[in-house]
Amino acid sequence: MSLITVSSLSKSFGPTDIFSGVSFSVPKGARMAIVGPNGIGKTTLLRILAGADEASSGTVTRSKGIRIGYLSQEADFEMTGTLWEACESVFSHFKKEQEELHRLEELMSDPAQGEEVMARYGKLQDDFERRGGYTYMTRIRQALTGLGFSEDDYQLSIDHLSGGQRTRGFLARLLLSEPDLLLLDEPTNHLDIAAVEWLEGYLSQWEGAAIIVSHDRYFLDKTCNVVFEMFPGATESYRGNYSAYLKQRAERAARRQEIFESEKEKLLKEVEYIKRNVSGQNVLQAKGKLKRLSRILQAIEQIGMEAALNQKWSETAAEVSVAASIMGVEEAERRVRGLQSPVRTLPNLHLRLSSQTRSGDLVIRAENLKVGYEGKVLFSSPNIELRRGECAALIGPNGAGKTTFLKTILGQIPPLAGDVTLGASLSVGYFAQAHEGLNPQNTALEEIIAASGYLPNRAREYLGKFLFSGDDVFKKVYMLSGGERGRLALAKLALQDTNLLLLDEPTNHLDIPSQEVLEAVLDDYAGTILLVTHDRYLVDALATQIWEIDADESRLVIFKGTYSQMKEEREKELARQAAAAESRKKDAPKAKSASAKEERQRIAKAQEIENKIAALEDELGEIGRRLENPPANAGEVVRLSKEYERVQNEMDGLLAEWEGLQ
Numbered sequence: 064m065s066l067i068t069v070s071s072l073s074k075s076f077g078p079t080d081i082f083s084g085v086s087f088s089v090p091k092g093a094r095m096a097i098v099g100p101n102g103i104g105k106t107t108l109l110r111i112l113a114g115a116d117e118a119s120s121g122t123v124t125r126s127k128g129i130r131i132g133y134l135s136q137e138a139d140f141e142m143t144g145t146l147w148e149a150c151e152s153v154f155s156h157f158k159k160e161q162e163e164l165h166r167l168e169e170l171m172s173d174p175a176q177g178e179e180v181m182a183r184y185g186k187l188q189d190d191f192e193r194r195g196g197y198t199y200m201t202r203i204r205q206a207l208t209g210l211g212f213s214e215d216d217y218q219l220s221i222d223h224l225s226g227g228q229r230t231r232g233f234l235a236r237l238l239l240s241e242p243d244l245l246l247l248d249e250p251t252n253h254l255d256i257a258a259v260e261w262l263e264g265y266l267s268q269w270e271g272a273a274i275i276v277s278h279d280r281y282f283l284d285k286t287c288n289v290v291f292e293m294f295p296g297a298t299e300s301y302r303g304n305y306s307a308y309l310k311q312r313a314e315r316a317a318r319r320q321e322i323f324e325s326e327k328e329k330l331l332k333e334v335e336y337i338k339r340n341v342s343g344q345n346v347l348q349a350k351g352k353l354k355r356l357s358r359i360l361q362a363i364e365q366i367g368m369e370a371a372l373n374q375k376w377s378e379t380a381a382e383v384s385v386a387a388s389i390m391g392v393e394e395a396e397r398r399v400r401g402l403q404s405p406v407r408t409l410p411n412l413h414l415r416l417s418s419q420t421r422s423g424d425l426v427i428r429a430e431n432l433k434v435g436y437e438g439k440v441l442f443s444s445p446n447i448e449l450r451r452g453e454c455a456a457l458i459g460p461n462g463a464g465k466t467t468f469l470k471t472i473l474g475q476i477p478p479l480a481g482d483v484t485l486g487a488s489l490s491v492g493y494f495a496q497a498h499e500g501l502n503p504q505n506t507a508l509e510e511i512i513a514a515s516g517y518l519p520n521r522a523r524e525y526l527g528k529f530l531f532s533g534d535d536v537f538k539k540v541y542m543l544s545g546g547e548r549g550r551l552a553l554a555k556l557a558l559q560d561t562n563l564l565l566l567d568e569p570t571n572h573l574d575i576p577s578q579e580v581l582e583a584v585l586d587d588y589a590g591t592i593l594l595v596t597h598d599r600y601l602v603d604a605l606a607t608q609i610w611e612i613d614a615d616e617s618r619l620v621i622f623k624g625t626y627s628q629m630k631e632e633r634e635k636e637l638a639r640q641a642a643a644a645e646s647r648k649k650d651a652p653k654a655k656s657a658s659a660k661e662e663r664q665r666i667a668k669a670q671e672i673e674n675k676i677a678a679l680e681d682e683l684g685e686i687g688r689r690l691e692n693p694p695a696n697a698g699e700v701v702r703l704s705k706e707y708e709r710v711q712n713e714m715d716g717l718l719a720e721w722e723g724l725q
Contacts, residue, residue, distance in 0.1 A: 065090050066129055066244050066272050067112060072121035074107055081107055085121070085298055087291055089244065093272045096283045096305065099293035100409055101546055101574040105276045106136065108293075109246050112274065132242035136249050140233040146224065147217040149232060150207065153239045154199045160191050168704055188704060192687065197711040199239075204719060206235040209261035211254065211460070227253030238265060245273040251282050255460040256597055278575055280305050281599035294407050316406045323368055323404050330356065334396045341392060350389075357390040360398050367405055412550065412580040413528035414557055416492075418590035422562040423487035424451050426591045427472060432481035434468050440479055441467060442612050444619040449608075451486075451562075454585075454592040456602040456626070459612030465595045466496060468612075469565050472593065492561035496568040496595075498552045503541040507531055507551050510540065514555045529554040530577075545572030553581070562590035570598045602626045669724045672717050679714040683707065 065088040073083035081104040089095055097105050110116035112123060113133035125131070142149040151158075167184040195202070207217065210231045224232060230253050237245070251259045263285040266273065277283055283290070283305035290301040290308035299315075301308040333356055340349035362371040365383045390398070425448065432444040441464030449455050457465050470476040472483055473493060485491075493500070501510060511522040526536050529550045540548065549572045556564075564585075570578045582604050585592060596602060602609070603626040611620045611629075622629045686707045 064126065066126050067131075068122075068124040069112070070122045070124070072108070072111065072118050072123065074104060074111065074116075075119045082293060082298075083296060085293070087298075087300065089272050089274060091243075091272055092270065093289055094266070094287045095272075095274045095289045095291055096287040096308075097274060097276050097291050097293065098283075098305075098308070098575055100576055103293045103295070105293060106248055109133070109248050109274065109276060110135075113246050126243075129244060130240075130242040131244045131246060132237045132240060133246040134230075134234055134237055134248055134250055136252065140229060142221045142229070142233060142236070145218045145220055146207070146212065146228075146232050147203065149221055150203045150236045150239055151200075153236055154203075157191070157194075157196045157199055160187065160196060164188060164191065164704065184704070188707075197708065198715065201715045201718060202239060203235075206239055206265075207232075209258065209265065210235050211258040231258070234262075238269075241269075241271065243271055245271060245275075247273060247275045247277070249277055250275065251277055251279045251597075254597075256458055256599065257460060259597070259599075278570070278573065278578065279598065279600070280575060280578070281603070284600070294409070297407065319369065319405050323402075323406075326368055326372060327399065327402055330359075330399045330402075331396075334392070334399055337392055337395070353392065353395060354389050356395055356399075358385050360390070360395065360402075361385045363402060364398070368402070369405060409576060410530055412530065412553070412577050414553060414580055414584045416557055416564070416584055416588050416590075417560045418562050418588060419560050420488060420490055420562050422451050422489050422591065425484075425486040426451055426453075426489065426563055427486065427593070428484040429472075430482050430484075432471075432483065433479040434464050434471050435479045436467060436476055438479070440617065442614070442617045442619055444481070445621060447610070447619070447621060449591060449593060451591055452589070453607045454594060454605045455608050455610050456606035457593065457595045457610045457612070458597075458602065460614050463612040463614045465612065466567055469493075469567055469593070469595060472565065489563050490559070490561045491563045491565060492556050492559045494552055494556055494564070494566045494569050496571065498540075498548050500555065501540045501548060501552060504539060506537050506539055507543065507547075508536040510551060511554060511558075515558050526551075526554060546574065546577075549573055550577070564588065564590060564592045564594075566592065567595045568597070569594075570596060570601055599626055672720055672724070676714060676717050679710055679717070683710050683714065686710065 068088040070086050072085040074081045085108065087095070097108065099105055107116060111118050113131060115133070115135075144152075164184065164187060167180055167187070170180050171184060191197070204214075212228075212231070212235075216228075219228075221229065221232070234250060250262065254262065259279070259282055263282060266286045273286070275283065275287060285304070287304050288302070290303070290305060292299045292301065292308070292312070299312075301311045303311070333352055337349045337353050337356070340346065341353070343349075359371060362379050362383045362385065366379070370382075371379055427449040428447070429444055430446045432447075433440050433442075434444065435441040457468060459465055467476060471478050472485075473491070474483075505513070507526060508519065508522055511517060511526055512519065515522065515525070517525060523536050531547075531550070535547070538547070540551070543551065549569070553569070566585075569581060573581065578598070578601070582601055585601075585605055592605065594602070594605065606626060608624065609622040609626060609629050611622065612618075613620050622632070624632075686703055689703055
């Protein structure tokens with residue numbers, strides 16, 4: 064059964080059609096990604112599904128009683144109080160039930176209340192436990208920690224949170240509310256890689272359905288099983304995740320192009336036959352073919368070759384308007400030759416990064432480096448080298464010092480300790496995350512003219528390659544959207560002849576087609592790249608080594624290899640650690656630890672906590688069994704209930720401590 068069904072949906076703003084003919088359904092457990100270029104109407108579609116906007120035509124049918132949770136891109140969420148209180152409000156029913164349990168406990172202390180109160184208490188307490196009444200505080204902590212909040216943030220007022228913090232807080236509350244259908248509009252905005260990976264894990268275990276709009280291709284790979292692509296005037300569905308969608312899209316395009324070329328060739332042969340025979344002995348047959356060709360051509364032009372050729376004419380005639388008059392032979396030939404391929408293509412970036420000058424083999428070397436500012440050390444680095452032709456990806460949590468590191472390499476910020484050496488014959492191109500190289504008061508056209516010396520007409524033509532058309536070129540930089548500023552910064556970067564690129568979040572605000580173009584261009588780049596990004600898809604495609612900032616240890620960790628190889632190595636290491644821990648449990652007296660003192664203490668502490676948790680679980684189970692068949696003594700029932708709550712709270716605390724040790 065579908066949770067939500069969309070039929071022939073369209074949306075217009077005045078005379079402008081945003082989208083039309085959108086139809087799909089979302090069954091339970093589905094994870095649908097909606098992809099398409101910026102401006103195609105993905106956010107508008109989500110707003111309509113959420114009931115925050117209305118369609119111009121078509122219908123949205125929601126199953127009875129469906130609970131929909133909607134995360135918008137804007138941070139205008141209705142939340143009050145502290146961060147913890149906002150998340151706790153989801154469980155207000157549990158607090159009321161706790162109050163009722165306490166009230167019944169007081170009543171049970173009076174022997175005159177009898178078995179009715181005890182039975183009611185037992186039923187309520189069992190239901191309270193089954194639905195998670197004793198674990199919801201642990202769930203709140205897990206959600207907030209997973210999305211990047213520390214315990215120090217829990218009591219922050221919502222009014223004092225930044226826009227990104229408010230979005231993360233609302234997302235935590237949304238997940239805790241467990242709706243039937245999640246509508247997520249760019250959920251990975253404001254999340255670092257660790258938080259995104261936590262969200263991926265959460266959604267993989269979640270039983271509800273989700274419709275997701277995101278530019279994070281790696282996230283879509285991990286979370287989605289259906290991809291719904293929006294084009295101007297058309298949509299298509301694909302089974303599988305984002306990588307499967309790319310493969311299927313290419314296969315469909317190749318198949319359609321092959322069919323188109325084959326059918327077009329057949330039509331041209333028809334034209335040649337008609338031309339040879341229209342004045343000869345087979346004139347009647349030639350005119351009959353011309354009549355049929357005229358009709359087929361008009362149908363193809365209106366509904367496409369695939370539809371026109373794959374159904375009976377009686378079905379086609381109901382969809383198209385065909386002129387009664389027959390085309391002339393020359394017109395028929397012209398229109399056959401003018402048929403356009405059905406493979407849809409969109410205007411896209413025409414980006415080329417030049418690297419004519421060869422640098423030395425050594426591009427960057429850092430020794431005994433400490434990165435920070437104003438005396439505050441953000442992290443220290445082992446000795447590192449980046450050689451010609453390599454690509455290093457610098458990753459880490461927000462605020463860890465990635466941009467500071469780039470500015471240290473550029474010499475804009477001095478290192479707090481150590482040395483940075485740049486190689487010989489370097490020509491550096493820098494893409495700044497905040498686009499500081501753009502003058503807010505200049506127009507896009509003025510920026511390109513100043514950087515290139517082009518005359519206005521040539522500068523406008525150049526900007527067209529970066530999807531600036533018409534009056535867009537006269538917009539001042541401060542009026543441009545994030546995506547437009549990013550494309551303008553790339554346009555300026557492409558004017559330089561570089562052999563070292565320092566790129567700080569280059570895919571921010573770019574739609575997926577533009578990201579794909581940038582990825583292909585960087586893959587072909589002959590120089591060296593140092594890349595700062597949260598885009599794991601880009602990192603996995605380009606990076607030959609990963610530089611990861613460990614914020615907890617304030618150090619840079621170097622991995623020689625791709626992102627996928629790093630993840631695989633870490634998963635293997637976790638598996639080895641788990642196996643070693645299991646082995647220590649089985650053969651603890653014989654085990655001889657070779658780890659440092661702190662590691663031995665950590666393992667011992669974790670083992671001690673695990674033992675306590677196991678004992679508490681047994682104790683909790685025993686109390687639960689006794690409460691299922693409560694004793695006749697009301698006072699004893701009250702005591703057991705309070706003991707149950709005490710043990711549960713103690714176990715929650717130990718679980719949180721154990722997670723920290725892990």
